[in-house]
Amino acid sequence: MSVVDLARVPDAPLPSTSLPASGSRPLRILHCCGRFSATQGGTERQARAVCAALAARGHQVSVLTRKQPCPEPRVPGVTVHPRIRAVDRGRLFGLTYTASAIIEMIREAGRADVLHAHHLYFDAVAARIAGRLRGRPVVAKMVGAGPGGDLDRVRGTAGGWLFLRLLRTLDAVIAPSQSCRAELLAAGFPPERIHVIANGVDIALFRPDxxxxxxxxxxxxxxxxxxxxxxxxxxxxxxxxxxxxxxxxxxxxxxxxxxxxxxxxxxxxxxxxxxxxxxxxxxxxxxxxxxxxxxxxxxxxxxxxxxxxxxxxxxxxxxxxxxxxxxxxxxxxxxxxxxxxxxxxxxxxxxxxxxxxxxxxxxxxxxxxxxxxxxxxxxxxFSLESTVTYLEDLYSELCAGTGRGGFRE
The missing domain is CATH 3.40.50.2000 (Glycogen Phosphorylase B;)
Structure with a gap:
């Protein structure tokens, strides 16, 4: 074969733990991310970096995700629950994935102060339903705008109009860019619930060397x-x-x-x-x-x-x-x-x-x-430090609105 398969680098980098602790109280944060892999795309790497940084600041962080065929590198301080199941077959995937995510999030939400879905799609739908049933605030992140983006995928899903109506009731939606914010506004999301928080890079790790x-x-x-x-x-x-x-x-x-x-x-x-x-x-x-x-x-x-x-x-x-x-x-x-x-x-x-x-x-x-x-x-x-600080402030604001926040050791 004329295409060269180049050697892989075996170990994922660990996000820096030198980020300063914020003045917010420690929170119990339950994340939902379809893939929490070190070798997937930028969305997954961003989720891992954010979770590691939150844990380094003293928060209790757990993640619900799909089970991967190979063990993933551990993220220090983060508890990973690879329990979401799905049938990888056409429309059955969305139905089975969402149902499984709802069940697992309801099970774990009682031990959380706030729920964070890392994709404004099936993860966010599941988190919204579980949050409503458990009385927990829910924040979801929009990953992409335009053709093939989050809202485009929601509209193209069977029952997408119902999903979109449910997603508009989220307690907070994170837009990583102004373009994402504009698309959310055009789709009818309340402006006061849209928070522009850019993706962050650990500049101590990603530097010329x-x-x-x-x-x-x-x-x-x-x-x-x-x-x-x-x-x-x-x-x-x-x-x-x-x-x-x-x-x-x-x-x-x-x-x-x-x-x-x-x-x-x-x-x-x-x-x-x-x-x-x-x-x-x-x-x-x-x-x-x-x-x-x-x-x-x-x-x-x-x-x-x-x-x-x-x-x-x-x-x-x-x-x-x-x-x-x-x-x-x-x-x-x-x-x-x-x-x-x-x-x-x-x-x-x-x-x-x-x-x-x-x-x-x-x-x-x-x-x-x-x-x-x-x-x-x-x-x-676009530093990871700033991104995590903005997230902490948002979590604290949401928890204060529900009278919830902080955990006892």
């Missing part, structure tokens, strides 16, 4: 490396990236494209990557537990997604000082100003994508400036 480059898993690739990290799904613009790659090879024939992740279109991506003219220059790694060695080895980061909430993978690349080319869509514009922290290109425009990547490879001074500016902006606006 030239000393680690000697241990790069990509050290055998000679030539500049363009990196993508995320789910292998059509909405991420991966087929556009593969279409753009031969255009870039005309000027940079020794360049390599490395795709980190897995997903529904992995077979199609592998087929294209293993065929001329991409063969030997496009590589798939599968899922990896620690993306930092790949980020350190790359010359540029490509993120041509069509629809997002606020992409964690992009923020992590920026925190590492890696120059980025991303789609010119609302949620990404919340983090990147074109020509300042990165280069933005229209969606579904392979020629423009190739041209922007070529600019970064051709102009190292520009690439370095954009990389430094990207890290500076993440440190200023």
């Amino acid at each position: 030239p000393a680690s480059e000697s241990a790069s898993p990509l050290k055998d690739l000679a030539g500049p490396i363009v990196l993508y990290i995320g789910r292998l799904i059509e909405a991420k613009g991966l087929l556009d990236l593969l279409e753009a790659w031969p255009l870039l090879l005309r000027e940079f024939p020794h360049a390599h494209l490395v795709l980190v992740g897995s997903g529904p279109i992995e077979g199609e991506v592998r087929r294209r990557a293993g065929s001329p003219p991409l063969a030997g220059t496009a590589h798939l790694t599968g899922e990896v537990a620690d993306v930092r060695p790949y980020l350190r080895a790359a010359a540029a980061f490509a993120f041509p997604s069509w629809a997002e909430g606020l992409p964690n993978a992009l923020l992590e690349a920026m925190a590492m000082g890696l120059p980025c080319v991303a789609s010119d869509i609302g949620p990404i514009r919340d983090a990147v100003t074109d020509g300042q922290e990165g280069l933005l290109v229209p969606v579904r425009a392979p020629e423009r994508l190739a041209a922007a990547l070529g600019t970064l490879l051709r102009e190292p001074a520009l690439a370095s400036r954009l990389g430094r500016a990207g890290r500076k902006r993440v440190k200023a606006e």
